[in-house]
Amino acid sequence: MLFNSIDFAIFLPIVFLLYWFVTNKNLKFQNFLLLVASYVFYAWWDWRFLSLIVFSSAVDYLVGIGLSKTEKHQKRKALLLMSIFVNLGFLGFFKYFNFFSESFADAFTFLGHPFEASRLNIILPVGISFYTFQTMSYSIDVYRNKLQPTKDAIAFFSFVSFFPQLVAGPIERATNLLPQFFKRRNFEYSLAMDGLRQILWGLFKKMVIADNCAQFVNLAFSNPQDYTASSLAIGVVFFAFQIYGDFSGYSDIAIGTARLFGFNLMKNFSYPYFSRDIAEFWRRWHISLSTWFRDYVYIPLGGSRGSDWLKVRNIFIIFIVSGFWHGANWTFIFWGALNALYFLPLLLLKRNRQHIEVVAKDRFLPSVTDFFKILLTFIITCFAWIFFRANSLSSAFEYISLLFSKTIFYAPNFLALNKVYVLSVLIIGFLMLEWKGRETNYAIESFGESWPKPLKYVFYYCLAMIIFFFGGKEQAFIYFQF
Amino acid sequence: MKRFLLESSLFALVIITSVYFVFLQADGKSDPFYLRTTTPKQSSLILGTSKAAQGLMPEVLNPYLKKDIYNFSFTVAHSPFGPAYLSAIEKKLERNSKNGVFIVTVDPWSISSDGIDPNDENQFGESKSFMGTLSSFSSKPNVSYMLNNYGDNYIKILLNFSLMEVHCDGWLEVFPPMDSTSVKSRIAGNIQEQKAKLKDYNFSQTRYEYLKKTIEILKSHGKVYLVKLPVDTRIAAIEARLLPNFDEKIDALAESVSVPYLNLMNSDTKFTFTDGIHLYKDSAKDVSDELGKWISKQ
Numbered sequence A: 001m002l003f004n005s006i007d008f009a010i011f012l013p014i015v016f017l018l019y020w021f022v023t024n025k026n027l028k029f030q031n032f033l034l035l036v037a038s039y040v041f042y043a044w045w046d047w048r049f050l051s052l053i054v055f056s057s058a059v060d061y062l063v064g065i066g067l068s069k070t071e072k073h074q075k076r077k078a079l080l081l082m083s084i085f086v087n088l089g090f091l092g093f094f095k096y097f098n099f100f101s102e103s104f105a106d107a108f109t110f111l112g113h114p115f116e117a118s119r120l121n122i123i124l125p126v127g128i129s130f131y132t133f134q135t136m137s138y139s140i141d142v143y144r145n146k147l148q149p150t151k152d153a154i155a156f157f158s159f160v161s162f163f164p165q166l167v168a169g170p171i172e173r174a175t176n177l178l179p180q181f182f183k184r185r186n187f188e189y190s191l192a193m194d195g196l197r198q199i200l201w202g203l204f205k206k207m208v209i210a211d212n213c214a215q216f217v218n219l220a221f222s223n224p225q226d227y228t229a230s231s232l233a234i235g236v237v238f239f240a241f242q243i244y245g246d247f248s249g250y251s252d253i254a255i256g257t258a259r260l261f262g263f264n265l266m267k268n269f270s271y272p273y274f275s276r277d278i279a280e281f282w283r284r285w286h287i288s289l290s291t292w293f294r295d296y297v298y299i300p301l302g303g304s305r306g307s308d309w310l311k312v313r314n315i316f317i318i319f320i321v322s323g324f325w326h327g328a329n330w331t332f333i334f335w336g337a338l339n340a341l342y343f344l345p346l347l348l349l350k351r352n353r354q355h356i357e358v359v360a361k362d363r364f365l366p367s368v369t370d371f372f373k374i375l376l377t378f379i380i381t382c383f384a385w386i387f388f389r390a391n392s393l394s395s396a397f398e399y400i401s402l403l404f405s406k407t408i409f410y411a412p413n414f415l416a417l418n419k420v421y422v423l424s425v426l427i428i429g430f431l432m433l434e435w436k437g438r439e440t441n442y443a444i445e446s447f448g449e450s451w452p453k454p455l456k457y458v459f460y461y462c463l464a465m466i467i468f469f470f471g472g473k474e475q476a477f478i479y480f481q482f
Numbered sequence B: 001m002k003r004f005l006l007e008s009s010l011f012a013l014v015i016i017t018s019v020y021f022v023f024l025q026a027d028g029k030s031d032p033f034y035l036r037t038t039t040p041k042q043s044s045l046i047l048g049t050s051k052a053a054q055g056l057m058p059e060v061l062n063p064y065l066k067k068d069i070y071n072f073s074f075t076v077a078h079s080p081f082g083p084a085y086l087s088a089i090e091k092k093l094e095r096n097s098k099n100g101v102f103i104v105t106v107d108p109w110s111i112s113s114d115g116i117d118p119n120d121e122n123q124f125g126e127s128k129s130f131m132g133t134l135s136s137f138s139s140k141p142n143v144s145y146m147l148n149n150y151g152d153n154y155i156k157i158l159l160n161f162s163l164m165e166v167h168c169d170g171w172l173e174v175f176p177p178m179d180s181t182s183v184k185s186r187i188a189g190n191i192q193e194q195k196a197k198l199k200d201y202n203f204s205q206t207r208y209e210y211l212k213k214t215i216e217i218l219k220s221h222g223k224v225y226l227v228k229l230p231v232d233t234r235i236a237a238i239e240a241r242l243l244p245n246f247d248e249k250i251d252a253l254a255e256s257v258s259v260p261y262l263n264l265m266n267s268d269t270k271f272t273f274t275d276g277i278h279l280y281k282d283s284a285k286d287v288s289d290e291l292g293k294w295i296s297k298q
Helices: A006-022 A027-069 A073-110 A128-143 A153-161 A174-181 A189-222 A229-260 A278-284 A287-301 A308-326 A330-348 A368-389 A393-403 A417-436 A453-470 B002-025 B050-055 B058-065 B083-092 B143-148 B155-159 B180-198 B205-219 B233-242 B246-257 B281-297
Strands: B045-047 B100-105 B164-166 B172-174 B222-228 B261-263
Touching: A006 A027, A006 A229, A027 A073, A027 A128, A027 A153, A073 A128, A128 A153, A128 A174, A128 A287, A153 A174, A189 A229, A189 A417, A189 A453, A189 B002, A229 A368, A229 A393, A229 A417, A278 A287, A278 A330, A278 A368, A287 A308, A308 A330, A330 A368, A330 A393, A368 A393, A417 A453, A453 B002, A453 B155, B002 B143, B002 B155, B045 B083, B050 B100, B050 B172, B050 B281, B058 B281, B083 B205, B100 B205, B100 B281, B180 B233, B205 B222, B205 B246, B222 B246, B222 B281, B233 B246, B246 B261
Parallel strands: B045 B100, B100 B222, B222 B261
Antiparallel strands: B164 B172
């Protein structure tokens, strides 16, 4: 079920009313309702893959129980490995089998021993990369004694499949989300209103910014040779906004929806395009995944301790693995490696933490230096997005070669050029709101805080009508494919 | 909680009312198909693809037929003969009408299909479009169409700016630049496109059977006339490559279901096309006039 669909608009109020009016007396009933609702939500896409979630949840639930019953290091390690093996096994089979098979075949062919790659006709289960990482974090944290394992199967299964963040995150940590299933949730007007506000903002990002940008991005990346370099540049910039609007919009809707049920999910995006360097960008982009890799891969590898060589190795590992997490394609690996290259000078010069505070804190405008730093970071990020979006490395390089041609000085040649202008105005308006709200959790969290209530509602009404009038064609979220 | 429910419900109600109001404003300029899904059920219909949608004017035909006929033609992607179009026609048709007139336009594309097996109706693309999914073709506003099938941003409904307009009688009027360079360029584009399509398309016996079935059902509601509309000779040559014995097939069909057939490719009139396939409005008027005269003689 898509958040931006009529189905969800019907589903959500039904679950909300049942949750607060029918099952509100009993925490277990509430959790059970969430579990059923989450499974219905997932089954709406394809009920057959529910078995994967159930199996993955069951394995980690039993691993948790097993870990609680033994202190023996070897046995605990074996249990942890079982969790990792099952979860990564699912991921490897459904997501990476064909990639590895083809890559091996290509490599052998290159070495003069050609053979046919065996391909499986596999459907990638939606959200598999998200929920497997979430369940693994539970087993790892229990193994590290950071978390007490739970015996409450309903709560645990609900935690794994919690529908607001099931298919595209934020990838929650068991330490944050699981305990919330054990606490009684009380309805709070202000939290619920805040949730609705964040949902509205998320829908704006997804339907107005991302879905409209998608039209031009698809044109530019499908047939780059048909367009002038200026059009291709617009295509890349629009992709930067498409992926941000799409993914952060999803996260906003997820966080807002969870808040309606009394849950707090972690922040996933924090105005990444206002970053002054790539290190800051990565602290603000897909925070739940970056911190997951930091805590479970980077730090165990040694992090930024040790020799320069180790630091370089660790940075490359973390970025390449992160890129590979996004998809079974060399483009994602290249995208990850490119970001590692961007990051390395900052790390080696120990300048990777120079921008911790939000830009232009307590000021209306950034300084000229900050402005140019933001612009430069945005440009290099856009350049990397070309690899992320292209279907293959050769397509990415073709796109780049066409981009750096003299037609960059020609007028863009998209057929619906007036739509490009309208969309640009919408993006500028969007950026202004984001800039104004950059010190809050999401752009309109405190927008018009001091306004009288009717005026606030006029603003929300205008926003809703902009979504209605300018909303692009209903499209699946990009991160569903990861 | 009460306060939350009250405020959120009121807000949702205001939004839904606004959306409904905007949908009510949608007209023939908002979308090339929408208006045809909102008008009342009809007893006389013009059926076919975009050639008929643009080429046959009910306004010109009505005096000859002495009744109001409605143009319920769409495009070759939406309304080739098949289960989806037949079901849509049945939904649009006044159930108890007996004295209707039905002009069924045919061409090789409307009885052909792409895909591995052109006879496998599960592969017919139009079934997934509004033609196969819409439950009503006579509701105003047609909320289901608007929510699931409207192909543009809804702001277009209010902007009232378009290069085409569907009239109240279903006729689709288009406003393309008609200077010779533009027309030549569009014809060249269509020739190239249709030649490319030849590789994927084949005659579909299933669609042919559906054409027959459609005629038989329509016969129980009135008189049926089979018509082939004219196209540019270069386009006609491509169509002949797709289905060389098209005329024989349609002649045989017309005979087997006992309906008259007019092939306007044989007309002496010189017609103007906007792109080689679709008649320009002046020629649409001439064709409709010629067809009206022919029907009144039957």
